Structures are given as structure tokens and as C-alpha cells.
Amino acid sequence: MGTFITRRLIQSVIVILIVTIFVFIGMRMLPGDPIYLIIDRNQLRNYTPEQLQQLRHQAGLDKPLITQYFDWLGGVFKGDLGNSILSKRPISIELKHRIPVSFYIGIWAFIISIVIGIPAGIISAIRRSTWLDTVVTTLANLGITVPIFWLGIMLIWLFAVHLRWLPTMGYTSPFTNFGLSTKKLIMPVFCEAIFAIAGNARLARSSMLEVLRQDYIRTAWSKGLTERAVITKHAMKNGLIPIVTMAGMGISGIIGGSVLIEQVFNIPGMGRLAVDSLFQHDYPYVQGITLIMTAIVVLSNLLVDLSYGWLDPRIRYN
Amino acid sequence: MTQQAVTTDKSFDVAPPHINETRRFFRVFLKRGLVIFGLVILLLFIITSIFGPLFAPHHPNAMNLDQILVKPDSQHLLGTDYLGRDTLSRLIYGARMSLMVGVVSLGIAAVIGIIAGMLAGFYGGWVNAIIMRIMDALLAFPMILLALILAGLLGGGLKNVMIAIGVALIPAYARLMCGQVLSIRENDYILAGRSMGSSNWRVMFRHIMPNAFPPLIVLVTMQIGGAILAEAGLSYLGIGIQAPTASWGSMVSDGFGYLLTNPLLSFVPGIAIMLVVFAFNMVGDGLRDALDPRLRGTL
Numbered sequence: 001m002g003t004f005i006t007r008r009l010i011q012s013v014i015v016i017l018i019v020t021i022f023v024f025i026g027m028r029m030l031p032g033d034p035i036y037l038i039i040d041r042n043q044l045r046n047y048t049p050e051q052l053q054q055l056r057h058q059a060g061l062d063k064p065l066i067t068q069y070f071d072w073l074g075g076v077f078k079g080d081l082g083n084s085i086l087s088k089r090p091i092s093i094e095l096k097h098r099i100p101v102s103f104y105i106g107i108w109a110f111i112i113s114i115v116i117g118i119p120a121g122i123i124s125a126i127r128r129s130t131w132l133d134t135v136v137t138t139l140a141n142l143g144i145t146v147p148i149f150w151l152g153i154m155l156i157w158l159f160a161v162h163l164r165w166l167p168t169m170g171y172t173s174p175f176t177n178f179g180l181s182t183k184k185l186i187m188p189v190f191c192e193a194i195f196a197i198a199g200n201a202r203l204a205r206s207s208m209l210e211v212l213r214q215d216y217i218r219t220a221w222s223k224g225l226t227e228r229a230v231i232t233k234h235a236m237k238n239g240l241i242p243i244v245t246m247a248g249m250g251i252s253g254i255i256g257g258s259v260l261i262e263q264v265f266n267i268p269g270m271g272r273l274a275v276d277s278l279f280q281h282d283y284p285y286v287q288g289i290t291l292i293m294t295a296i297v298v299l300s301n302l303l304v305d306l307s308y309g310w311l312d313p314r315i316r317y318n
Numbered sequence: 319m320t321q322q323a324v325t326t327d328k329s330f331d332v333a334p335p336h337i338n339e340t341r342r343f344f345r346v347f348l349k350r351g352l353v354i355f356g357l358v359i360l361l362l363f364i365i366t367s368i369f370g371p372l373f374a375p376h377h378p379n380a381m382n383l384d385q386i387l388v389k390p391d392s393q394h395l396l397g398t399d400y401l402g403r404d405t406l407s408r409l410i411y412g413a414r415m416s417l418m419v420g421v422v423s424l425g426i427a428a429v430i431g432i433i434a435g436m437l438a439g440f441y442g443g444w445v446n447a448i449i450m451r452i453m454d455a456l457l458a459f460p461m462i463l464l465a466l467i468l469a470g471l472l473g474g475g476l477k478n479v480m481i482a483i484g485v486a487l488i489p490a491y492a493r494l495m496c497g498q499v500l501s502i503r504e505n506d507y508i509l510a511g512r513s514m515g516s517s518n519w520r521v522m523f524r525h526i527m528p529n530a531f532p533p534l535i536v537l538v539t540m541q542i543g544g545a546i547l548a549e550a551g552l553s554y555l556g557i558g559i560q561a562p563t564a565s566w567g568s569m570v571s572d573g574f575g576y577l578l579t580n581p582l583l584s585f586v587p588g589i590a591i592m593l594v595v596f597a598f599n600m601v602g603d604g605l606r607d608a609l610d611p612r613l614r615g616t617l
Contacts, residue, residue, distance in 0.1 A: 011454075018455035026471060145595040147547050149554045150570050150588030157577045157584075256460030260551050274463070275555055278470040290467060294458040301458075 082284035102269035113196035121204025143198025196250035248304030347608035356600030370410035426484030431491025439499025539602030543595035
């Protein structure tokens with residue numbers, strides 16, 4: 001087990017390093033001058049060439065690329081993610097406000113995707129070809145096809161505009177007013193989660209169907225075990241392995257979804273900041289947010305793989 | 319008695335019934351009603367994309383300022399938007415955009431991904447390690463975020479959206495191809511080819527590639543839906559296809575401000591997106607079942 005953990009850890013570190021290289025190169029390969037990393041492009045003509053050269057030197061843009069990369073990387077480890085072009089202040093200030101917002105919604109979306117999606121899939125596999133199975137399968141198939149920004153808008157129309165049950169948009173911290181916060185966040189959380197719910201349900205269903213066909217399940221039945229014993233003691237553990245893997249991958253989809261959903265519901269989170277700053281050419285923000293989001297994905301994948309190793313003993317001893 | 323003990327078992331002399339592979343494929347493929355439904359929708363979609371502009375009642379960008387926000391009537395079957403543009407015509411032209419983005423971005427992803435996966439699987443060793451780590455890094459980005467950033471950095475617009483989504487989809491192909499190559503490599507016909515002196519390229523493209531196709535084709539159909547959804551999302555955000563060109567995503571975004579009075583404006587393009595993506599997914603499921611039922615649950 002030890003070598004397995006070490007191997008996966010090293011792999012994750014390598015992946016994150018490659019991600020940083022991608023992000024670094026991406027930002028440096030902007031159409032135009034890397035000077036746009038420090039000054040707003042509209043302000044370009046306000047500077048004389050000498051001043052530009054001095055700015056470049058101050059920011060270290062005339063050093064070789066490799067040195068720039070390591071300088072930047074070192075800064076990231078110390079927590080210095082750079083300064084916003086527009087406000088000239090460190091971006092970590094704004095990020096500190098935004099990350100908890102996205103995190104709160106994301107965590108709820110993740111929990112719901114597991115708590116609703118997986119049992120739904122398992123039950124529809126156990127009750128195969130009944131009306132329950134048909135309903136769950138249809139809903140799951142719809143869930144992976146729906147464009148979530150459109151779903152958000154339609155939900156707003158139905159529940160906020162038409163029925164007036166829920167507020168239209170915005171965010172309230174659960175610590176300020178839990179009831180209002182929940183009302184505001186039901187729709188965004190649902191929209192962010194739906195792809196993961198549907199995906200988990202589909203996967204849980206096909207995984208369970210696969211397991212239930214196995215000979216050892218038939219043995220369990222022929223031993224006279226109750227349905228509950230067969231499912232929980234024998235089928236679940238094996239069926240859960242691919243399910244857990246995929247459920248963990250759902251985090252990537254949820255984070256991606258936040259980019260769209262925070263726009264629809266006007267939520268002051270990381271995703272919306274990424275879009276806004278991309279439009280405003282405030283690239284340090286884009287850089288920092290990308291790093292954080294990919295780090296979360298890599299970390300969650302690592303956790304999933306480690307738990308996969310714990311669940312499936314065959315992996316450990318390989 | 320000895321004569322009676324010897325039985326002639328006819329079944330050894332008669333060949334097994336010959337199953338026409340094509341017939342079997344179509345029989346399994348067309349078994350489910352949903353798959354046929356998906357095929358019909360796809361056909362409609364493709365016909366609309368290619369020939370629709372001939373039948374569209376109005377020009378999609380034609381602004382008619384005395385016909386703003388009209389409800390559906392005989393002139394405008396789905397109403398008009400805030401600039402007087404006919405929704406139905408915009409829907410038809412938007413289909414063409416979606417199809418183009420779907421096909422081109424997938425083409426990019428498939429070509430690059432398949433070649434990368436082939437090289438990684440075939441040569442193994444550090445080639446495999448490098449390529450697969452790069453793919454892992456690409457997969458670490460949430461897909462929409464990667465497409466968003468690439469499209470944004472490159473400047474937005476149709477061409478960059480296609481490139482951005484294409485790049486975001488590469489890792490899936492690379493991984494699948496690599497896995498396929500690793501398993502196909504062990505087959506005897508590959509060994510035979512190499513012992514006959516086939517060059518590496520010949521083995522790769524003449525022998526391994528055709529055998530790797532079935533799961534790849536399924537992956538393509540499964541991913542077109544994702545590509546179309548991604549394009550819609552990017553257009554919704556404003557990074558993708560620029561105004562005034564009609565795109566289903568931007569139509570949803572434009573309609574948002576008029577939810578109270580004309581919910582159709584946002585509703586209809588979303589339904590179109592859902593139908594098309596659903597059709598692709600159903601056809602993909604059918605293809606997968608027909609090509610190799612063992613893939614069930616994995617793709």
C-alpha cells in the first residue's frame with residue numbers, strides 16, 4: 001500500500017507541475033506583448049518606451065523564460081499569486097472572498113450528486129425493467145444532455161418569475177442568514193449537480209447490473225440469502241469501485257459548471273471572476289483561478305485513486 | 319454391435335450457420351426505439367444545417383424594428399427577439415453553427431488524440447510517460463474552463479472556439495487509443511506482421527488502427543454532444559460565436575432579459591440543444607451496443 005500511495009502522490013505532483021507549465025506558457029503566449037500582464041492594454045500609449053522597458057525590467061520580463069517560470073512558481077508557493085492589472089492589488093485578497101462562495105455551492109452539489117445519484121442508479125439496477133427503472137434511466141439520460149445554463153434560466157423562470165417561490169438570483173452567506181441562503185442556492189446547486197447526478201446514476205446502474213450478473217451473486221442467492229444481504233454484503237462492495245472513481249471525477253464537472261452557473265445566478269464566486277477577468281483582460285486573475293481549480297481537481301482525483309486502492313485490494317498488491 | 323457404437327455426428331461435417339456481420343450489426347443497432355428516434359433527429363439536424371438556409375423564412379440577422387418581441391404568428395412561427403429577428407430562422411442557422419463546431423472540434427481532437435495515443439501505446443517507455451502525463455494535465459482542467467481560457471486567450475470567435483473545444487477533448491481519445499493499442503499489440507497477427515518485416519508505421523496504421531476503431535467511433539458520437547454543449551456554453555458567456563451571428567447559446571443569453579414576456583426566446587434554443595445532444599447520445603449508445611456489447615458501462 002505504501003508504494004502505491006507514494007507512486008500516486010508523485011504522479012499528482014508531476015501533473016500539477018505540468019499544469020503550472022501550461023498556465024505559465026499560456027499566459028506568456030498571449031496575442032501581443034507579455035507586458036499586458038502588468039498594464040492594461042488601453043493604457044499602453046500613456047507610457048514612453050523607456051518606461052515600458054523599466055516596467056518590463058521590474059517585473060522580470062526580460063529574464064530568460066525559465067528563470068521567470070521558477071520565480072513565478074516560487075511566488076505561488078509563498079502565496080503571492082500576482083497583482084491584478086486593473087486594481088494593482090494582490091489578487092489573493094479578492095480570491096479570499098470568492099473561494100468560499102464557490103466552495104460552499106460546490107460541496108453541496110457534490111454531496112447531492114452522491115446522495116441522490118448513486119442510490120437512484122443502484123435501485124434502478126435492482127428493480128430492472130420496472131417503471132422505476134424506466135423513470136430513473138430516462139431522467140438520467142436527460143440529465144446529461146441538458147445545457148445547464150439553460151436549465152438555470154428555465155428554473156428561474158419557473159420558480160422565481162412564475163411561481164415566485166424562490167428568489168431570482170444572488171448569494172447570501174449561510175452564516176448570515178441560513179434560510180435565505182438556502183432558498184437562494186437551491187437552484188444553483190441543483191444546476192451544478194445535475195450532470196454529476198445523472199452521470200452517477202447511469203454509472204451506478206450499469207455497474208450494479210454488471211455485478212449482479214456475476215456467478216458469486218448467483219451463489220449468494222442459491223444459498224438462500226435475503227435480497228438485502230445479497231445486495232449489501234456481496235454486490236455493493238464490488239459495484240462501488242467504479243462508482244466511487246467516477247463520483248470523484250464529478251468534481252471536475254461541478255467546478256466547470258460553476259463557471260456557467262455563477263454567471264446565470266449572478267453569484268460572486270470564483271467562476272464568475274474567471275469569466276469577468278478574462279473579458280477585462282485581467283490575466284493574473286485568470287492565471288490564479290485556473291491554478292486553484294486544477295489543483296482542486298488533481299487533489300480530488302488523488303483522493304479518489306487512494307480510496308480506490310483501499311476499496312479494491314487487488315490494486316494494493318500490484 | 320461395434321457398428322452401432324459408432325455414431326456419425328453430422329454436426330462435425332456441417333459448417334456453423336454463417337451470420338452476416340452487417341445484418342447483425344443493423345439488427346442490434348436498430349433494436350431500440352430510442353436509437354431510431356435519435357437517428358431521425360440527427361437526420362433532421364444535418365438536413366437543417368445544410369439545407370435549412372434555403373428554407374428559412376427570414377434572414378437570421380435581419381432586424382425589423384417594428385416587429386420587436388412579437389409572439390408566434392403566421393409571419394414568425396416562433397416569434398421575434400428584441401431586435402425583430404425571426405427566432406425560427408436564427409434557430410435554423412444556429413444548427414449549422416453547432417454542427418460545424420461539433421464536427422470540426424471533434425476532428426481536431428480525434429486526429430491529434432489518436433496519433434498521440436497510438437505513439438504512446440506503441441512505443442511505450444518514456445514516450446508513453448510523457449504523453450500520458452500531458453494528457454493527465456489536460457484532464458486536470460475542467461473542460462469548460464479549458465475551452466473558455468483557450469478561446470478567450472486566442473480572442474474568441476468561431477475558429478478559436480473550435481480549436482479550444484478540440485484541444486479540451488484530446489485527452490479522452492489519447493487515453494482510449496493508448497489502451498486499445500496496448501491490448502491489440504499482444505495479438506499474434508501483430509507479431510506475424512513484425513516478423514515479416516513490416517515497418518513500425520505499417521504496423522501502426524495498417525494493422526493496429528483499423529482494429530482500434532469501434533470504441534473510437536463510439537467515443538466520437540458520445541462526445542459530439544459534449545462539444546455542442548460546450549459551444550453553447552461559451553456562446554452564452556459571450557466568448558464563443560460573436561453577435562450578430564446566430565448561435566443557440568447566444569440566443570439563450572439574449573432571451574434572458576425577456577423571461578417575463580417572451581420566455582420562448584430562451585426556451586426554444588435550449589430545447590433544440592437538448593434534442594440534438596440527446597440524439598447523439600442515443601445513437602452512440604446504440605452504436606456501442608452493436609459494435610461491442612462488452613463496452614457497456616465503460617464508455
